[in-house]
Amino acid sequence: MTKFDEATQAIRIDETAYDVCLDPGYAIGGPLNGGYLMAVILRAAVDASPFEHPVSTTAQFLKAPAPGPARVEVERLKAGRTVAFMRARLVQGGVTQIECLITTATLADVSPAYAEEPGYVMPRPEDCLKLPDPKPESGMTLNAQMELLFDPPTVGWLRGAPTGRPESRAYFRMAEPQDPDPYVLALAVDALPPVVFSAGARGWAPTVDLTWHLRALPAPGLLTLIGSGRLVSDGWFDEEIEVRDSRGRLVAQSRQLARVGRG
């Protein structure tokens, strides 16, 4: 069991409740990372489902839960022959923190009938950039859990040279060697700095809701995260992440709606 497996563990209490312990090692400043929290919730929801994979997950981020014990409450809304619909909520101190709808199924590892080619060719990993380690007082403990190698222009904002478009692209893997799986993908779809940083925005950009789809089971190796946004307006922006595995196959697609920071 890897550290990530352990940090996302959900202990079954009964058919509808799981105990979890939110790990302070996945913090982004004060709050915990939304992708990590989704991974925790998905452990419980998939365990309670008759199928193996979370093919669709929507999370509404109502509150920012604190590290420590919490509970995942699950409800099986309907289970059919190939698909089950689940509801899951992360509860802490009696208050719902995150509300989810999750669709589960069992994906087979087959050749796709149609697959769009990647819309962007990444530079080689050795030509990509790591971000500097965050200061300990920043509370960015998440960074130590994963390795991100950025397409250089998309971190130009760090040295005052944003590209002017919402975008962020990087290779991704867990710091502790571990093959990517659906839970790692839940982390990956919320792992990049907000795409609006490249459009010149700064500061805390809270996710309001996020939906991601698991499209195929990832092969071992580096993941590629291609992040973009189409509209920044009235304090809102969309962030879309496409995740491809080491074979170049599309394994996850996400879109989140978030608020532009005032930093």
Next chain:
Amino acid sequence: MTKFDEATQAIRIDETAYDVCLDPGYAIGGPLNGGYLMAVILRAAVDASPFEHPVSTTAQFLKAPAPGPARVEVERLKAGRTVAFMRARLVQGGVTQIECLITTATLADVSPAYAEEPGYVMPRPEDCLKLPDPKPESGMTLNAQMELLFDPPTVGWLRGAPTGRPESRAYFRMAEPQDPDPYVLALAVDALPPVVFSAGARGWAPTVDLTWHLRALPAPGLLTLIGSGRLVSDGWFDEEIEVRDSRGRLVAQSRQLARVGRG
């Protein structure tokens, strides 16, 4: 009040329940159109929310409700200063048919800070194609409610010449004159024939879940629907619709996960 306003009306019973009457005029064969059903649910959810607009909607399509009376049950999960999180479910005969998470806010009509240009230039409406009227016995009553003018290659599948890619593009307006609003957009994001028809698939392609975001309030006039998909694999496909208003502004983005038909 237009016919569509009437067909999507939700009558408040109390804080948590609304009576609705599902209109047989929005059928696609046997079942009712998913976009129409979302519009009905959104009427109730927005009424029960302190804000004016459904900025994010996720729907899980558990069952296919029948025309006639039904109920929308709503629950306000959290209401903050700028955003409220709602849960809503369409119930018929005591059984949940559709389960939703809806985020509401009040959008202002402002100039965007960043707006991606449309990725595709549509031909002029006069160079686009209408589909032939469905036969009465097909039960496709939805078609009479709206006018769709298709980008010709994307309906090549009708005459046995699919493009080979999942895609569908059309201008959209309601048949009865009505300015587009968020409820019309809910219909619009599920109004096109499945994008997989262009990739050679046929037959009933049921939506499993659909998430759409309202990004701006649409200007009067024709809407443009740009539909695509990235992966058709293991019987699943994604369908993404981008909706632009008559000013060319991005007003809605959707992604649905659906099953490939066996027709």
